[in-house]
Amino acid sequence: MSSHGIKDRVAxxxxxxxxxxxxxxxxxxxxxVDAVTQALDSAGVxxxxxxxxxxxxxxxxxxxxxxSKALKIDYKPITxxxxxxxxxxxxxxxxxxxxxxxAYDMVMAVGVEKLKDSGYSGLTTGGAPDDGTSLSxxxxxxxxxxxxxxxxxxxxxxxxxKRAMTRVAxxxxxxxxxxxxxxxxxxxxxxxxSNATTVAGDLGVFDCSGVSDGSAAAIIVRAEDAHKYTDxxxxxxxxxFAAGPGTGSYDPNYDYTTFEEVVQSxxxxxxxxGVDDPGNDLMxxxxxxxxxxxxxxxxxxxxxxxxxxxxxxxxANKYALDGELPVNPDGGLKSFGHPIGASGLRMxxxxxxxxxxxxxxxxxxxxxxxxxxxTHNLGGRPxxxxxxxxxxxxxxx
Amino acid sequence: MSDDPGVLxxxxxxxxxxxxxxxxxxxxxGKPGKRARTVASYDEDTTTMAIxxxxxxxxxxxxxxxxLLFASSFPAYADKTNATTLHAALNLPRQVRASDQCGxxxxxxxALLGGFHQSGTTLVAMSDTRVGPAxxxxxxxxxxxxxxxxxxxGDPVATLVGTASATAxxxxxxxxxxxxxxxxxxxxxxEDVYLELATQTFEDACERAxxxxxxxxxxxxxxxxxxxxxxxxxxxDLTDGVLADDLSAAIGYTGAAHAGVQLADAxxxxxxxDVIALVVLxxxxxxxLLRATAALADRRQRESVAAQIxxxxxxxxxxxxxxxxxxxxxPQPRRPxxxxxxxxASYRGVGWKFGFVGSACEKCGTRHLPPQRVCLSxxxxxxxxxxxxxxxxxxxxxxTIDHLAFSPAPPTVGVVxxxxxxxxxxxxxxxxxxETVHVGQRVExxxxxxxxxxxxxxxxxxxxxxxxxxxGKEAQR
Numbered sequence: 022m023s024s025h026g027i028k029d030r031v032a033x034x035x036x037x038x039x040x041x042x043x044x045x046x047x048x049x050x051x052x053x054v055d056a057v058t059q060a061l062d063s064a065g066v067x068x069x070x071x072x073x074x075x076x077x078x079x080x081x082x083x084x085x086x087x088x089s090k091a092l093k094i095d096y097k098p099i100t101x102x103x104x105x106x107x108x109x110x111x112x113x114x115x116x117x118x119x120x121x122x123x124a125y126d127m128v129m130a131v132g133v134e135k136l137k138d139s140g141y142s143g144l145t146t147g148g149a150p151d152d153g154t155s156l157s158x159x160x161x162x163x164x165x166x167x168x169x170x171x172x173x174x175x176x177x178x179x180x181x182x183k184r185a186m187t188r189v190a191x192x193x194x195x196x197x198x199x200x201x202x203x204x205x206x207x208x209x210x211x212x213x214x215s216n217a218t219t220v221a222g223d224l225g226v227f228d229c230s231g232v233s234d235g236s237a238a239a240i241i242v243r244a245e246d247a248h249k250y251t252d253x254x255x256x257x258x259x260x261x262f263a264a265g266p267g268t269g270s271y272d273p274n275y276d277y278t279t280f281e282e283v284v285q286s287x288x289x290x291x292x293x294x295g296v297d298d299p300g301n302d303l304m305x306x307x308x309x310x311x312x313x314x315x316x317x318x319x320x321x322x323x324x325x326x327x328x329x330x331x332x333x334x335x336x337a338n339k340y341a342l343d344g345e346l347p348v349n350p351d352g353g354l355k356s357f358g359h360p361i362g363a364s365g366l367r368m369x370x371x372x373x374x375x376x377x378x379x380x381x382x383x384x385x386x387x388x389x390x391x392x393x394x395x396t397h398n399l400g401g402r403p404x405x406x407x408x409x410x411x412x413x414x415x416x417x418x
Numbered sequence: 419m420s421d422d423p424g425v426l427x428x429x430x431x432x433x434x435x436x437x438x439x440x441x442x443x444x445x446x447x448g449k450p451g452k453r454a455r456t457v458a459s460y461d462e463d464t465t466t467m468a469i470x471x472x473x474x475x476x477x478x479x480x481x482x483x484x485x486l487l488f489a490s491s492f493p494a495y496a497d498k499t500n501a502t503t504l505h506a507a508l509n510l511p512r513q514v515r516a517s518d519q520c521g522x523x524x525x526x527x528x529a530l531l532g533g534f535h536q537s538g539t540t541l542v543a544m545s546d547t548r549v550g551p552a553x554x555x556x557x558x559x560x561x562x563x564x565x566x567x568x569x570x571x572g573d574p575v576a577t578l579v580g581t582a583s584a585t586a587x588x589x590x591x592x593x594x595x596x597x598x599x600x601x602x603x604x605x606x607x608x609e610d611v612y613l614e615l616a617t618q619t620f621e622d623a624c625e626r627a628x629x630x631x632x633x634x635x636x637x638x639x640x641x642x643x644x645x646x647x648x649x650x651x652x653x654x655d656l657t658d659g660v661l662a663d664d665l666s667a668a669i670g671y672t673g674a675a676h677a678g679v680q681l682a683d684a685x686x687x688x689x690x691x692d693v694i695a696l697v698v699l700x701x702x703x704x705x706x707l708l709r710a711t712a713a714l715a716d717r718r719q720r721e722s723v724a725a726q727i728x729x730x731x732x733x734x735x736x737x738x739x740x741x742x743x744x745x746x747x748x749p750q751p752r753r754p755x756x757x758x759x760x761x762x763a764s765y766r767g768v769g770w771k772f773g774f775v776g777s778a779c780e781k782c783g784t785r786h787l788p789p790q791r792v793c794l795s796x797x798x799x800x801x802x803x804x805x806x807x808x809x810x811x812x813x814x815x816x817x818t819i820d821h822l823a824f825s826p827a828p829p830t831v832g833v834v835x836x837x838x839x840x841x842x843x844x845x846x847x848x849x850x851x852x853e854t855v856h857v858g859q860r861v862e863x864x865x866x867x868x869x870x871x872x873x874x875x876x877x878x879x880x881x882x883x884x885x886x887x888x889x890g891k892e893a894q895r
Contacts, residue, residue, distance in 0.1 A: 151760055271786055
């Protein structure tokens with residue numbers, strides 16, 4: 022890849038995040054009002070100061086007018102963004118580049134999703150009208166295909182992989198139990214997780230992320246202006262996005278044990294941010310744990326585990342809240358919930374709390390390395406997906 | 419080469435599942451019996467089964483037929499040609515005429531007889547799905563099946579040496595459009611009419627062919643009236659072993675397809691030189707006399723009717739049978755109903771959707787399933803050649819059991835396949851036991867109905883385990 026990056030050119034000065042939950046009593050508009058209002062309060066600015074907006078949502082509305090109508094925003098540019106489950110990150114990426122380009126002084130990235138009005142428990146996005154020849158599997162089924170393939174490639178028993186999957190779910194519920202904004206706020210015993218009803222392949226109910234409603238927002242300014250608004254801004258170190266060629270379902274070389282899109286985007290992000298050793302440089306990571314085997318594969322794709330080692334690393338609690346590299350300290354998609362358009366910004370919200378020392382004491386991570394946080398947002402499915410990686414830091418330089 | 423028309427190639431198709439009489443009596447009561455019937459799966463219909471038989475027949479045939487006839491008493495579409503779907507799935511050239519001869523059981527033998535005398539060869543595919551009221555003799559006594567024959571002039575496996583027909587207007591069995599099953603008059607009425615017609619017609623056929631009853635090696639009687647068939651048989655003075663099993667105890671009476679399945683079974687068993695007689699009792703009587711040729715020894719269908727009967731899945735329960743036949747309403751999964759297949763998109767991709775024709779890059783050789791314009795490997799644009807892949811074996815690279823997907827027969831088994839000759843394809847696995855699916859399992863393709871929406875049947879290809887591998891289990895590591 023050949024992106025130059027905009028390290029330390031922009032910073033976040035305020036963020037808002039609703040609770041993620043089955044908000045039967047709130048519409049997408051209500052959720053956006055809550056998140057945007059909270060972000061404005063957080064930054065201590067009036068909404069007139071916002072020059073432009075980017076709104077990420079998968080299926081909760083069309084056009085930026087979804088946001089302008091809700092907030093009664095007068096004639097500001099608002100761009101609706103969709104990029105599968107990475108829509109929130111995509112809105113953030115566009116907002117950052119807008120400020121870095123010099124076009125705007127202050128912008129807002131917003132993500133929202135209102136899934137629970139659909140009447141279905143899982144995602145139901147309809148594609149464009151087609152000839153009906155595509156294999157129609159649910160998302161858990163698509164991601165569950167990682168497990169037999171990984172077992173085959175690395176010679177690890179599926180039971181062992183299942184134990185690691187269970188540990189991921191246990192960890193993320195443990196973390197979510199310490200997060201008042203999370204959809205699921207209880208710890209869950211491992212035996213309950215592993216014995217849960219099967220939904221697809223080796224995935225049980227607890228291997229899947231929560232279907233949720235929620236919204237999140239971030240306000241971005243030029244880095245040199247950040248201290249006008251807050252004494253603890255969060256600096257953007259890297260923004261990388263990779264859309265795959267989508268050939269996985271018909272490429273014999275794809276072995277269902279990796280996401281090449283993640284490998285490419287994380288490599289680019291590390292280069293932009295000057296991260297040589299993610300395991301040591303990063304203080305924490307928020308990754309797209311839509312399903313437990315996804316988080317396992319991501320540890321290898323992001324370079325946190327060597328190939329074939331993630332099962333052992335996970336069972337050794339390397340990624341626990343008090344482990345070498347805490348992953349998903351806020352509970353992740355698993356426990357916090359996954360309102361598609363909001364999740365990417367929710368990940369940044371956890372970085373916003375952790376890197377600035379404002380997370381609740383029971384969840385606060387000790388500062389380490391470069392005090393960098395990584396967010397990873399994935400959309401699509403194995404063999405055809407998009408991957409976003411950002412790196413943010415508490416200090417400039 | 420023969421101067422008389424004949425059967426140039428043939429094949430039959432019996433679906434994977436069986437319903438046993440004991441499964442019905444276990445629920446409804448009554449005397450347990452030993453009969454069984456074939457059951458088209460939830461993803462099969464008369465079109466898909468006809469294609470399975472036809473593609474097998476064409477494999478044994480050289481060249482394309484000049485025309486294609488499809489016959490069924492239970493066609494998938496009432497007001498769209500069903501044969502065009504066969505035409506597309508078989509990748510036949512456009513100039514091959516495809517038409518339906520659907521509506522009554524007699525349509526099938528009429529199509530077969532008509533095919534013998536066309537200019538150019540004719541592929542005749544006959545297929546049926548039949549059912550009766552719960553607990554009735556028609557329920558267990560019916561069956562689902564298909565058969566296909568390439569007939570005409572050429573190098574036959576069996577020569578047509580005589581025919582005769584008789585037609586009469588009488589009400590024996592009927593079904594109103596939209597009804598799920600047919601009704602019948604008092605059987606003894608039809609029995610008497612058929613006996614008279616059969617006796618005369620059989621004599622006529624033998625006389626025209628100069629063949630005495632004693633020269634017939636195999637006599638198959640197919641009929642809507644089993645009692646008539648029995649009485650007619652008794653009226654002949656047949657040598658032991660000449661009367662063929664009518665197969666109905668094992669597969670049920672398969673309606674429009676049954677005569678074809680019986681003929682295929684007779685061809686499976688015949689020796690060169692044998693005379694086969696086929697008598698079809700259906701709103702009249704048709705008799706065909708054929709003589710097996712030396713070519714038959716090398717061109718029997720790959721899997722005989724007997725082998726297909728022996729290879730069966732007996733696990734089907736009565737409730738699933740009723741559900742698949744649309745006779746038992748059960749709750750749908752909480753997932754959106756399937757979208758209808760889009761007509762322009764299906765037409766654009768007709769080679770892929772129906773014919774399973776992928777593409778291979780002319781520059782680097784990479785195979786693409788579905789076909790692409792841009793190569794995934796070397797990125798060349800519009801440098802592809804067609805690659806028909808429907809007959810290629812494959813193995814499972816990875817898979818899942820999806821308990822959440824919309825399916826009339828959950829769970830859905832999703833597989834990612836690698837073809838032996840190259841190429842990657844993802845689809846659903848059918849006719850399988852989810853408990854025994856495994857990486858490395860060998861599979862083949864089968865044409866199925868993926869979904870129905872707004873009265874549109876969405877057809878495409880699935881995989882099914884290759885028979886030899888079905889019983890095998892690789893140890894889970």
